Amino acid sequence: MVGIEFWERPHEERHAEFARLRSLESPPFFAEPRIPLVRAGKGFYALTRHADVVEVSRNAKIFSSEPAATSPEPPPWIAWLFGRPMVNMDDPRHGRLRRVVSRAFSPKMLGRIQEEIQATATMIVDDLEREGARDFVEQVAARLPIHVICAMMGVPPERRPYVLKRIDVMTEYSGVRGSLFSPRTIRLLLGNLKAIVDLHRLVAKMGRERRGAPQDDLVSALVNANVDGEFLTTRELGSFFDLLLVAGNETTRNALAHGLKLFTDHPGQRELLLEDYDARIGPAIEEIVRYVSPIIQFRRTLKEPYTLGGHSFAAGDKVVMLYQAANRDPAVFTDPDDFDISRSPNPHVGFGGPGPHLCLGANLARMELKIMFRELFTRLPAIRTTDDPELLLSNFDNGVVCQPFAF
Ligand code: HEM
Numbered sequence: 001m002v003g004i005e006f007w008e009r010p011h012e013e014r015h016a017e018f019a020r021l022r023s024l025e026s027p028p029f030f031a032e033p034r035i036p037l038v039r040a041g042k043g044f045y046a047l048t049r050h051a052d053v054v055e056v057s058r059n060a061k062i063f064s065s066e067p068a069a070t071s072p073e074p075p076p077w078i079a080w081l082f083g084r085p086m087v088n089m090d091d092p093r094h095g096r097l098r099r100v101v102s103r104a105f106s107p108k109m110l111g112r113i114q115e116e117i118q119a120t121a122t123m124i125v126d127d128l129e130r131e132g133a134r135d136f137v138e139q140v141a142a143r144l145p146i147h148v149i150c151a152m153m154g155v156p157p158e159r160r161p162y163v164l165k166r167i168d169v170m171t172e173y174s175g176v177r178g179s180l181f182s183p184r185t186i187r188l189l190l191g192n193l194k195a196i197v198d199l200h201r202l203v204a205k206m207g208r209e210r211r212g213a214p215q216d217d218l219v220s221a222l223v224n225a226n227v228d229g230e231f232l233t234t235r236e237l238g239s240f241f242d243l244l245l246v247a248g249n250e251t252t253r254n255a256l257a258h259g260l261k262l263f264t265d266h267p268g269q270r271e272l273l274l275e276d277y278d279a280r281i282g283p284a285i286e287e288i289v290r291y292v293s294p295i296i297q298f299r300r301t302l303k304e305p306y307t308l309g310g311h312s313f314a315a316g317d318k319v320v321m322l323y324q325a326a327n328r329d330p331a332v333f334t335d336p337d338d339f340d341i342s343r344s345p346n347p348h349v350g351f352g353g354p355g356p357h358l359c360l361g362a363n364l365a366r367m368e369l370k371i372m373f374r375e376l377f378t379r380l381p382a383i384r385t386t387d388d389p390e391l392l393l394s395n396f397d398n399g400v401v402c403q404p405f406a407f
Helices: 004-008 011-022 050-058 076-082 093-105 107-131 136-141 143-153 157-172 183-212 218-223 234-265 267-275 277-292 362-379
Strands: 044-047 297-302 306-308 311-313 318-322 400-402
Touching: 004 011, 044 050, 050 306, 050 318, 076 234, 093 107, 093 218, 093 234, 107 136, 107 143, 107 362, 136 143, 136 234, 136 400, 143 157, 143 218, 143 234, 143 362, 157 183, 157 234, 183 218, 183 234, 218 234, 234 267, 234 277, 234 362, 234 400, 267 277, 277 362
Parallel strands: 044 318
Antiparallel strands: 297 318, 306 311
């Protein structure tokens, strides 16, 4: 679970191990190496049961998202250098920052972005018809979310390929990746840092332009928002930008790519969906997110002693919420390994558990998936995957690097 070997194993083996961990009396502990300057390792308890993930997510007063909610935990100098995104903050500051951005995700704003999503989905399928099928990730799944989030942020269309390239580099170094001191890991880490610097420069420039002359976009809302009596610093603005880009891009892209593979492998489910697309696409999206869990895990640190899942935790202990495991918990989901779009209820935690950090972009992601699949299935009815995907080796993103397909 700590080393790369675990995440390299086939997903069926991963799920079998999750099932074994779920059946233990109390959450197992995994030690992590503490490596000065690179990793702030301490070790964590793995939460694999749905009930435990829900309880931790709800109880943010005890289970803190500080100093960081990602796993492995980044060393403190990363926050010092690049700022701390709100996903790594607790209330009240987290709540204030969240309110600044949440306006962009209100039903009214989503209604406006819907047209942008539809136009982008139409353009993607027009391009497919012209170019033919190569890789579903490159031609479809990676294109839609980046256009949408860049439009919301106010990144001009000509700068979007530049942004996408840097996001790809940033997520290439997500989670565990072999020996920390291998030339490949060092190269990835340096590439990652450079990508972050490039994006921060871009957003700082956009912020300077919009400070005096606000436009109808998120960067304008962020630079002109007053949080705790202060304006966001350039560093804080940069970390916000990273969060929205990484959170809004990779996740939706992977849900789209896994979704096409699931509908190919389960033709009965696809038929069921297409019999009444409008009625069934909502539950189908929830089932894709449950089954795939595009985000594998998030971490919390205990502020006070607490008893959970048969274990007495001490202040300072770390827990990792394995959404991917919780979403297959048979105590909550009947036949959890079946992909079943008519599953109801479907209280999955793929967008995080209930609590202050519940995914801010869930409704945006749902809208993107709904519009993109409609465009694909109606205009290219024979669309299907033709081989297994190349999956990203990561303990954080259930990522698809490449997905061969045909239509
Ligand atoms: C299928 C797509 C998506 C999945 C599976 C997903 C998953 C998640 C999860 C699991 C969390 C919880 C983090 C925690 O509890 O610490 C989260 C938070 C978040 N997500 Fe998403 N997400 C998706 C799409 C998006 C989109 C499209 C955006 C928008 C740009 C977005 C923005 C965010 C933000 C800003 C947070 C942090 C919220 C906070 O800390 O208050 N996500 N997401």
